[in-house]
Amino acid sequence: MRATLIYGAGDIRVEDVPDPRVQEPTDAVVRVLRSCICGSDLWPYGSMPVTEQGERIGHEFLGVVEDVGSEVSGLKAGDIVVAPFAYADNTCRFCAEGLHTSCPRGGFWAANGVDGGQGEAVRVPWAQGTLVKLPVGEDSALLPSLLSLSDVLPTGHHCAVTAGVGPHTSVTVIGDGAVGLSAVLASRRLGAERILLMGRHTDRTGLGREFGATDVITERGEQGVEQIRELTGGEGTQAVLECVGTRQALETAFGVARDGGAVSRVGVPQYTEGPIGFEVFRRNIALTGGVAPARAYIEELMPDVLDGTIEPGRVFDRTIGLEEVPDGYRAMAGREALKVLIRP
Amino acid sequence: MRATLIYGAGDIRVEDVPDPRVQEPTDAVVRVLRSCICGSDLWPYGSMPVTEQGERIGHEFLGVVEDVGSEVSGLKAGDIVVAPFAYADNTCRFCAEGLHTSCPRGGFWAANGVDGGQGEAVRVPWAQGTLVKLPVGEDSALLPSLLSLSDVLPTGHHCAVTAGVGPHTSVTVIGDGAVGLSAVLASRRLGAERILLMGRHTDRTGLGREFGATDVITERGEQGVEQIRELTGGEGTQAVLECVGTRQALETAFGVARDGGAVSRVGVPQYTEGPIGFEVFRRNIALTGGVAPARAYIEELMPDVLDGTIEPGRVFDRTIGLEEVPDGYRAMAGREALKVLIRP
Numbered sequence: 245m246r247a248t249l250i251y252g253a254g255d256i257r258v259e260d261v262p263d264p265r266v267q268e269p270t271d272a273v274v275r276v277l278r279s280c281i282c283g284s285d286l287w288p289y290g291s292m293p294v295t296e297q298g299e300r301i302g303h304e305f306l307g308v309v310e311d312v313g314s315e316v317s318g319l320k321a322g323d324i325v326v327a328p329f330a331y332a333d334n335t336c337r338f339c340a341e342g343l344h345t346s347c348p349r350g351g352f353w354a355a356n357g358v359d360g361g362q363g364e365a366v367r368v369p370w371a372q373g374t375l376v377k378l379p380v381g382e383d384s385a386l387l388p389s390l391l392s393l394s395d396v397l398p399t400g401h402h403c404a405v406t407a408g409v410g411p412h413t414s415v416t417v418i419g420d421g422a423v424g425l426s427a428v429l430a431s432r433r434l435g436a437e438r439i440l441l442m443g444r445h446t447d448r449t450g451l452g453r454e455f456g457a458t459d460v461i462t463e464r465g466e467q468g469v470e471q472i473r474e475l476t477g478g479e480g481t482q483a484v485l486e487c488v489g490t491r492q493a494l495e496t497a498f499g500v501a502r503d504g505g506a507v508s509r510v511g512v513p514q515y516t517e518g519p520i521g522f523e524v525f526r527r528n529i530a531l532t533g534g535v536a537p538a539r540a541y542i543e544e545l546m547p548d549v550l551d552g553t554i555e556p557g558r559v560f561d562r563t564i565g566l567e568e569v570p571d572g573y574r575a576m577a578g579r580e581a582l583k584v585l586i587r588p
Numbered sequence: 589m590r591a592t593l594i595y596g597a598g599d600i601r602v603e604d605v606p607d608p609r610v611q612e613p614t615d616a617v618v619r620v621l622r623s624c625i626c627g628s629d630l631w632p633y634g635s636m637p638v639t640e641q642g643e644r645i646g647h648e649f650l651g652v653v654e655d656v657g658s659e660v661s662g663l664k665a666g667d668i669v670v671a672p673f674a675y676a677d678n679t680c681r682f683c684a685e686g687l688h689t690s691c692p693r694g695g696f697w698a699a700n701g702v703d704g705g706q707g708e709a710v711r712v713p714w715a716q717g718t719l720v721k722l723p724v725g726e727d728s729a730l731l732p733s734l735l736s737l738s739d740v741l742p743t744g745h746h747c748a749v750t751a752g753v754g755p756h757t758s759v760t761v762i763g764d765g766a767v768g769l770s771a772v773l774a775s776r777r778l779g780a781e782r783i784l785l786m787g788r789h790t791d792r793t794g795l796g797r798e799f800g801a802t803d804v805i806t807e808r809g810e811q812g813v814e815q816i817r818e819l820t821g822g823e824g825t826q827a828v829l830e831c832v833g834t835r836q837a838l839e840t841a842f843g844v845a846r847d848g849g850a851v852s853r854v855g856v857p858q859y860t861e862g863p864i865g866f867e868v869f870r871r872n873i874a875l876t877g878g879v880a881p882a883r884a885y886i887e888e889l890m891p892d893v894l895d896g897t898i899e900p901g902r903v904f905d906r907t908i909g910l911e912e913v914p915d916g917y918r919a920m921a922g923r924e925a926l927k928v929l930i931r932p
Contacts, residue, residue: 338847343872346847406874503682503690509869516865520875525857528687528878530750534869 246588247363248569250301252294256570261300264359264367269315270333272371274307274325277382278391279361279586280560281572282329283421284512287489289573300354302362303329304394308382309375310365316372324382325375327361327368328538329353329395334373342540361394362569364588376542379550388557388585389549392426393542396583397556399510400426400487401545402536404434407483407508411435416472416480416500417457419487420448422559422583423510425455427485429554432456440481442468442496448582451558465492469499481505486533491515501529508533560585590932591707592913593642597635600914601642608703608711613659614677616715618651618669621726622735623705623930624904625916626673627765628856631833633917644698646706647673648738652726653719654709660716668726669719671705671712672882673697673739678717686884705738706913708932720886723894732901732929733893736770737886740927741900743854744770744831745889746880748778751827751852755779760816760824760844761801763831764792766903766927767854769799771829773898776800784825786812786840792926795902809836813843825849830877835859845873852877904929 247261264273279302288301306326312319319325332339332350339347349370354360359367368374378390400423409415415436417427420443431439432455441457442464443449449460461471473480480502486493489511497507498519510533520531548554562581564572565588572584591605608617623646632645650670656663663669676683676694683691693714698704703711712718722734744767753759759780761771764787775783776799785801786808787793793804805815817824824846830837833855841851842863854877864875892898906925908916909932916928 341848343848346871406872504685504687513865513869516863517861518864519860520862520864521857521860525853525878527690528750528881530877531864531875534872537872 245364246566247360248301248566249298250288250292251298253288253290253292255294256289256573257298258567258569261363264365266311266313267367268369269313270370270372271313272309272316272319272368272375273311273365274305274327274368274375275310275365276305276307276361276363276588277324278387279305279588280391281362281569281576281584281586282395283423285573286577287512287514289577300360300363302360303353304391305361305366306378306387306391306394307366312371318372319375319377324378324380326378326390326393326542327366327375328398328542330538331369331374332539333370334539339373342537344537344539345535362586364566374539376546386549386557388560389555391585392556392559393538393545393549395538396422396426396559397430397545398538398541399423399536400428401430401541403427403485403487403508403510403533404430404483406532407485407506409434409436409483412437413483414438414476414481414502415483415485416440416442417485417487418442418493418497419511420445420452421487424487425452425559426556427487427510428452428457429455429556431485433548433554438481440472440475445579465496468496472500476502483508485510487511489514491518494518498524498529501527503527503529506530506532510536559583563587589708590910591704592645592910594632594636594645595642596638597633599638600633600917602911602913605707608709610655610657611711612713613657614714614716615657616653616660616663616712616719617655617709618649618671618712618719619654619709620649620651620705620707620932621668622731623649623932624735625706625913625920625928625930626739627767629917630921631856631858633921644704644707646704647697648735649705649710650722650731650735650738651710656715662716663719663721668722668724670722670734670737670886671710671719672742672886674882675713675718676883677714678883683717686881688881688883689879706930708910718883730893730901732904733899735929736900736903737882737889737893739882740766740770740903741774741889742882742885743767743880744772745774745885747771747829747831747852747854747877748774748827750876751829751850753778753780753827756781757827758782758820758825758846759827759829760784760786761829761831762786762837762841763855764789764796765831768831769796769903770900771831772796772801773799773900775829777892777898782825784816784819789923809840812840816844820846827852829854831855833858835862838862842868842873845871847871847873850874850876854880903927907931
């Protein structure tokens, strides 16, 4: 089959790779109907050292079950399914607590002999626990929104949930990428009253407003912090959803957090040390978030996607075929596209 | 009156200072019955630069109301009261949310013209909001335990609460000082099943066991982390209460936290940057805690002190008069005393 590999920064190739097949009795093989490129894929695309053999890439997909191992029940060939961005057995204690990303038998796509999502098919470990059936057909117009259940929507939701967003919460969302916009949508869905979105791309912040942002702040850094403080009576907001991952975004986040509030982060940290000294302590600001256990949230979020209450798939503003994936990376890295949908 | 001043590292003096008097209609003057020395007082005692004029010190006290301003209701001369370690109006939005340490009209003792607690009397700003009446007499045997309501008990409680400690929680407490032992007591009170105390002073960890610690770990750093992991099936504990404030203690805290758990800190941070990079993110470990809004917890904790359910005053292992305060500091800094009670 064809699949996407990364050979180093800026070097994405679509190549022939072995067809996936059931290897363990708990595996399934899924033919990919839709995949996409993630903002987090842009980190290796920006900085990965050159490799000889290349590495598979992509971690968001939905598709059709083609084969299942002997120990997989509840799934059969022909089922339409979505995969969260990490696989997990869904039976261990961590999974039972909703922390599927810490499942001892779980792992991430495109590593350790497991296929990536940006290809024609994927061998899915622990398929029964990992995959969630979708009550739609292969030609459903909902596929883009359902694909968002793989990562961006539950990631935005996780960010909001661990920050304690609920009715009457004031929220700042830092970052107008697909995860930031999904965090806006998730906050609105959870009842947040006021949602301040920090971003400077007007097409993106425009979608952010449609997703529920009440204010858009185009300034960054100190000036952005000042503007948020002005808009909130000097206090900042109770929840701050950091959807970028840079040190500067984290500093901004602490700057706009209200005393006693929470900074929740879901952008993959591009830093090893953070500014959590006396000032954050004095103000009782919590740091929450982390890699989202997407699997834990899919059943909760899916009904709102199916009935059209939310349309998270609107973050996709470009659709390409598998052979065009290198162009898709260029478009996202160049900020020409917000999020690129792949139809293999 | 006589009061304690610090002139620099290692230089504590008891001197004559002006008698406090009501200055604002919201003030009260309290004659101190009991005060004490805090572990956090040892930070300036260890490192404060030399000053010409000295600074007042001490932030824990209970005493007798001697005078109240015209706008203070509910308090009168003769009332026995305890003061939290920060004063606050108890009427603003932050106070209403239980975050009295962020009260815009609040502040800390021994700063900005407000008396310290280690003296014969204190002018109390926002007295009606700050002080809590105690239903005991001047000679009550409960005074040491009631004095702990000023700081160490609510600080340990805040640490446990913001870490999410409840029934069935597994807890590690880092630090066998008075706050660490109070955190053990608070965790036990909140129903924690297993409480692992990290400390190496056997007299202190002995009291920790009486307060509810189920295990004592005497190793520090990497070895301590390994020991906690061995004791918890490799997972660590859901709640980690960091009651020291050093960078090393924080690193240990993240090391022993279970995935999805919380590191809560109440030791005043002696660092400006912390290790909150990818690993903490991947494991979804939250950082909570902060300076404890002691005032918010006093009414909740007091009944258990009054009826003897808990005896937090057992952390006091030495009692001195006001003139002996310099010796008290020496004893605490030299780890000869766990916590020193002052009877002015």
